[in-house]
Amino acid sequence: MKRVPEKEVMDEPEGAAAYARADFSGVNQAFVGAFLAAHPSAARGTVVDLGCGPADIPLRLAQAAPACRVTAVDASEPMLAIARQALAKAEAGSRVTLLCGYLPGLPLPPHSFDAVVSNSLLHQLPDPAAFWGEVKRLVRPGGAVFVMDLFRPASDAEARRIVEAAAADADPLLKEDFYNSLKAAFSLEEVAVQLADAGLPLAPRQASERHLTVSGVL
Numbered sequence: 001m002k003r004v005p006e007k008e009v010m011d012e013p014e015g016a017a018a019y020a021r022a023d024f025s026g027v028n029q030a031f032v033g034a035f036l037a038a039h040p041s042a043a044r045g046t047v048v049d050l051g052c053g054p055a056d057i058p059l060r061l062a063q064a065a066p067a068c069r070v071t072a073v074d075a076s077e078p079m080l081a082i083a084r085q086a087l088a089k090a091e092a093g094s095r096v097t098l099l100c101g102y103l104p105g106l107p108l109p110p111h112s113f114d115a116v117v118s119n120s121l122l123h124q125l126p127d128p129a130a131f132w133g134e135v136k137r138l139v140r141p142g143g144a145v146f147v148m149d150l151f152r153p154a155s156d157a158e159a160r161r162i163v164e165a166a167a168a169d170a171d172p173l174l175k176e177d178f179y180n181s182l183k184a185a186f187s188l189e190e191v192a193v194q195l196a197d198a199g200l201p202l203a204p205r206q207a208s209e210r211h212l213t214v215s216g217v218l
C-alpha cells in the first residue's frame with residue numbers, strides 16, 4: 001500500500017484533547033517496560049522523549065525509574081498544556097521537564113542525553129531523515145535509542161482489520177485517525193533504509209502486528 005502522509009503537528013485543541021482521552025495505558029506501560037529492560041542503565045540517566053504528546057510515557061518512565069530525569073518535547077502547545085496538567089497531578093511529574101520545540105532543530109545541545117526515546121512520532125513526519133538526524137544529534141556516545149512506531153500494513157483492508165481488532169469500541173474520530181496513521185506509517189524495509197542513510201547502526205524489528213521498534217546503543 002502506498003504511503004499517505006498525515007497532518008504533522010497535532011496543534012488543534014480538540015484533536016489534542018481527543019488523543020489525550022484515548023486509553024493508551026497498555027501500550028505506553030509496555031513501551032516503558034521494554035525500554036528499561038533493554039537499557040537498564042537509562043533508569044539512572046537523562047532521557048529525552050521526542051513527540052511526547054500528553055506526556056503519558058515520560059510520566060510512566062519517571063514513576064518506574066525515580067532516578068531518571070526526563071525531558072519531554074513536542075511542537076504542539078495544546079498537547080503540552082494537557083501534559084502540564086497531568087504532570088502537576090503526579091508526584092513523579094516534577095522529574096519531567098516539558099519543552100515546546102519543533103524537530104528538527106530542537107533547542108537542545110548535541111549529545112546531551114543518555115537515551116533518546118520516541119513513540120508514534122516518526123510516521124507523522126514528512127521527512128524521516130529529520131527524525132533520525134535529531135536522534136543521532138541528541139544521544140551521547142554510548143547512549144541508548146528506543147523508538148516505537150506503527151508500520152504500514154500491506155493493504156487498505158489489512159489497515160481496516162487492524163483498527164477493528166485493536167480499537168473496535170473507540171471514538172469513531174480516533175478510529176479514523178488510527179487508520180490514517182497506519183497509512184502514513186513506514187514499512188520495516190523503509191525504516192531500515194532510513195537508518196542506513198542516517199549512518200545509524202540500528203535495525204527495525206517487528207514488535208506486534210502493528211508496531212516496530214528500533215533499539216540499540218550508539
Ligand SMILES: C[S@@+](CC[C@H](N)C(=O)[O-])C[C@H]1O[C@@H](n2cnc3c(N)ncnc32)[C@H](O)[C@@H]1O
Nearest residue numbers: 008009010051052053074075076102103119120
Ligand atoms: C501520535 S502523537 C504521539 C504522542 C506520544 N508520543 C504518545 O505515544 O502518545 C505524535 C506527537 O508528535 C508531535 N509532533 C509531530 N511532529 C512534530 C515535530 N516535527 N516536532 C515536534 N513534535 C512533533 C505531535 O504534535 C504529537 O503530539
